[in-house]
Amino acid sequence: MDVGRRLSLARVPAVAALMVMLSLSSSFCVSSSAARAVARPGAAEQLQRHPVVLIPGAGGNQLEARLTEGYEPSSLVCRVWPLVRGRGGWFRLWFDPSVLVAPLTRCFAERMTLSYDADADDYRNAPGVETRVSDFGSTSTLRGDLDPNLKLLTGYMNTLASTLEEAGYEEGRDLFGAPYDFRYGLAGPGHPSQVGSAYLQRLRLLVESACAASGGRPAILVAHSLGGLFALQLLARSPPQWRAAHVRRLVTLSTPWGGSVQEMLTFASGNTLGVPFVDPSLIRDEQRTAESNLWLLPTPSVFGNTTLVLSRAHNRSYSAKNMTQFLRDIGFEEGVEPYRARIRPLVEALPEPGVPLTCLVGTGVDTVESLVYGDRGFDEAPEKVVYGDGDGTVNLASLIGPIKAWSDSPAQVVEVVELPKVSHSGMLSDKSALEQIIRIIDSINLNATSYHHSS
Template identity: 80%
Template sequence: MERRPSLVAMVVVAMLSLSSCCCCASSSAGGGQQLHPVILIPGSGGNQLEAKLTEEYSPSSLACRVWPLVRGRGGWFRLWFDPSVLVAPLTRCFAERMMLYYDIAADDYRNAPGVETRVSDFGSTSSLRYLDPNLKLLTGYMDALASTLEKAAGYEEGRDLFGAPYDFRYGLAAPGHPSQAGSAYLERLRLLVESACAANGGKPAILLAHSLGGLYALQLLARSPAPWRAAHVKRLVTLSAPWGGSVQEMLTFASGNTLGVPFVDASIIRDEQRSSESNLWLLPTPKVFGNTTLVVSEFHNRSYSAKNVTQFLRDIGFEGGVEPYRARIRPLGEALPEPGVPVTCLVGTGVDTVESLVFGKEGFEAGPVKVAYGDGDGTVNLASLVGPIKAWADSPAQVLEVVELPGVSHSGILKDKSALQQIVRIVDAINLNTTGSNYLRSF
């Protein structure tokens, strides 16, 4: 899935084309032998999210008060994804329910008043195969990947193939700051890894993570002692991990990003996007982008790099994001610890990716008047995909393999035939214990 510049728009674009199918030749690694369990960790917007409204909920309209008309047991309904949010009056309902709020006193994020959220079927891949189970052909996310592992690598749902969905609006915080939702997810993920290993003869697990999921997986490893990592994680395999953020996130924060989908009010989507803690996590980091000019505002007569993102947030009118970004989020991007387990990073290249933006005299809300593109996967810049992990290749203690996939996009990596073949190759090699250290990109 593309990085979530617009929760609504992202899936609309996906719905314009059917998910591609892929058939891979059956591998030999699963031929009767016990496999290393695989845990799929989705990216932002990559799993279903449910909500329930309580008496504290204050709807902005009658439509928001009554929608959805049909709800499940206990009042729960699917918040993400439901195609009804594409109807203009309901888009606002969706946005106000998805909003997060930063509690200054608690130094942490929370849901909107009166909105409770949860992920369903933790441990199963069901909620991340499709974003809407009623529209499987149109909202497939990790289904092609999971199905390929089952058919070509011998995996079985619930036996040695598991899913770790989460509330992707939340992120993590630097040491010394609370992060209730993100920390709770890491604990659930840790317990899932342990139970998957125990159920498979003590074999350590393969963490297979897409996009934002790669950042979560890295934090799990970094916050775990070395003996735990050695006993429970065989290898981390990341797909399109945005190690150093993405320039496209600055467009999202500045004016909202509907990806060109008509009838969607960018200002409504923008406010919801700005409130997402994980979106702050995905802003370009100084460690990767340095002093390079990423955004120019003719209205403010000012340019912005990754080193003055706080000024950028102030100038776009998002003062409330400055302190959580400065204190909680930016330190995470500056410290990219070695995972402490073997790593394989698959990255798409050769796809036009936003590299810089110019906003005119009318200000940020009018959108950019000029966009320059560079190399990447269409969402994450190449510098972010491979630059931050360059140091890992120089460490004698860190095994690293980087696999480039020319022409494969950020979301296409989950469906593209060549990408799926590479993933099966890697998983087979792990199960046959033939993986090594191959750094396939030169700098």
């Protein structure tokens, strides 16, 4: 049996034409001051491959925080923890194992919380909390330094980065990382998104730098989960000439193009993401405030009128088409307007990437398909959970449904690789998945128009 099943959605003439175009366009990659900072003397002569930029999923980023005078702790514990010494007051916020201790879980939640500023039409950190993502451009912050089990739970890309290095890639030469503050997202046209837009700009400069440092070879973007949505928006918001000159291919791993039903569980009753000993009710309110979680709710274009959540307490069912009612009934009225105005227009229609696309998706793993809440409503865990196909986090319909429409475009190359029994986080560590990723990258470096795998 094949390790992975390849479903080609591309038209052969379009593949050939686009590959020729991209081969010719690689010479148009130009350097900048940022590019010169990345390039090393003589590096261009050493490189024989396209550079790779890794874009992590939500949990695969490291986030640091610093507390200022404006911070008002909810308890004495939060006032004194952590005991920061040096480093300018910065400490690890995500992911820090101390979150497993209940009193510290509350401190973690209040520092992670975002607020929507209706006047500015944008999201902000909690008062008195500064955050940062360090070592942008490096893969070090994508690897994690925690217990191996926690690495897997939070989706770090350590195994993938190490596998690429074993294949000949070198950190800082032709292998780069693009971490971000995963709480923030992007918004539809006409709505500001200061943090998300700033990240896209940094990502664009990093891609240009990687391209210039490799002697003009356009980069391969490898994006996991939420990172695939950011990569798509980068491409969609860039001119065709820029895409052709700087991006050879987008490779996505478990990207939730149409959202995930599991996000409704997160909003309704909290989701520990597999982290043990944490009470979901302690982090539910914080999780609701994350702009990116609104972005990951099931989209009407994929899930339609299908009942996703049923509440006997409210005598009502909820689909992707009445999401605002769902947000009201769970007690999150403040999320209604941002979802309606900022998120819904963003997800209604997915733009084409405009570069060749390969999607790796896990299948055959039990994935939340619908939830039933009892007479006490959303303050308790669901009474019944119905499972369907997917990767354990994202439903199969979301993984492959939205991109099928792109195959009808004569200029868009799309390939889908199904990996049976590979989970959402397992996409970064499963042997069969890593082998497929390396084969794909090898074929690109060999200037092949397709790749093959053995039984």
